[in-house]
Amino acid sequence: MKKGETAMFTLPPHLAYGVEANAVVPPNSTVQFEVELLSWITVVDVCKDGGIIKKILKHGEPIGPPGDHDEVCVRYEALLADGTIMAKTREDGVEFNIEDGHFCPALTKAVKTMRRGEQVKLVVQPKYVFDEPGKEADGEHPSIPPKSVLYITAELVSFKSVVDITGDLKVKKKVLKEGDDTLTANEGATVTIRYKGMLEDGTVFESKGFDGSEPLKFLTGEEQMIDGMDRAACTMKKNEFALVTISPEYGFGSGEVKRDLAVVPPSSTILYEVEMLDFVREKAPWEMSNTERIEAATQKKEEGNHLFKIEKFQRAAAKYNKAADYVSEYGSFTDDDEKLVRSLRISCWLNGTACCLKLCDFQGAISLCSRILNTETCNVKALYRRARAYIEVSEFQLAEVDIRKTLELDPHNRDAKLLQQKLKQLRAESNKRDANLYRAMFPSVSRDDSPAPKRLKIVEDAKEG
Secondary structure, three states: OOOOOEEEEEEOHHHOOOOOOOOOOOOOOOEEEEEEOOOOOEEEEOOOOOOEEEEEEEOOOOOOOOOOOOEEEEEEEEEOOOOOEEEEOOOOOEEEEOOOOOOOHHHHHHHOOOOOOOEEEEEEOHHHOOOOOOEOOOOOOOOEOOOOOEEEEEEEEEEEOEEEOOOOOOEEEEEEEOOOOOOOOOOOOEEEEEEEEEEOOOOEEEEEOOOOOOOEEEEOOOOOOOHHHHHHHOOOOOOOEEEEEEOHHHOOOOOOEEOOOOEEOOOOOEEEEEEEEEEEOOOOHHHOOHHHHHHHHHHHHHHHHHHHHOOOHHHHHHHHHHHHHHOOOOOOOOHHHHHHHHHHHHHHHHHHHHHHHHOOOHHHHHHHHHHHHHHOOOOHHHHHHHHHHHHHOOOHHHHHHHHHHHHHHOOOOHHHHHHHHHHHHHHHHHHHHHHHHHHHHOHHHHOOOOHHHHHHHHHHHHHHO
């Protein structure tokens, strides 16, 4: 039934009162019930083992549930079966990080299934309360007797999303105020922000856009800000306000740095309160005309060439990759443009392979070279560079094929000849290592002076005599 539905149930005797009569119902009677479903409570087995049963008293908003790194505000009360209160928060609740946990394991597990504003009642078996023996009293909570079942009423008041921007938890963004719309800034966007940079002890070392100072306007992806803030800005919506925590690897590194208001000590974790005031996204390829795409690809390639010359290979590779995207093979270019576009695309891929080799990303180099060779089977540079990458990952047979084809196309290619000599040396060393390993594994097979062959030779000599 649905909420508010009224229905007539007709029940045969064997599903109603049967052969027995009572003051109201005669024996063997078919009966009818008029039923209205006023409401119900949803019951969820949180851990699928009966250890935490969640009864939803009030459904929340379509926001949530919180993630592992999020910070939540929860209002709750925990009681024993006899009504003894074991823990109770203030009216405004208590804040904690999901990954840190709070009070007991059951509370954290249940909160991870809740939406904002949701109210629940939890029935918690001992193994999800604390350890089986119970919990000793501390400064905040009384002792909980061994093997106690807890009854917890809880409400997820609010939560702040914490985003792992770099995938290694070294740049984290806690959203303090949601932004507008769904669009975020992107790499290459022109952004305007105001912020305060702080040490972990609260010391402000830099401030822009507050107390009459001008906000900061910069281009993302161009090293105009420290790496962590650059990456964080690319994830923000207009009017979003966030706290960004940045480890030294994505901040100021291991050296001491003097900023406007204070010195940042070596290897400092730093925090930024930052508000995204405005941004103008860089145009995506599909938002451009063919002429704009060709111009943009050419410009990105030139920027990549400059970065390669100053040995910023990671950023150069990103520029070449973006340039190739502007003139991708899936574009709808005219016949007149196609030859230029094809040449530009392959040039970007080739430059990308050079970056991969510099960065020791040999699988990346192999992938890009293979993409080129699918388009131009006789591209000498792609064959040579793929051979180099194959050698680095010990794919000697594949490297030999590419070197042989390179020299067929360009017999005087000095680099390919040197690479061929290197490959021969590496294969010889590899064969020698394999032989030594074989002898170590099978010593009796590798010996030439075993008694059996000698006896056989004597017998054969005797027969010949």
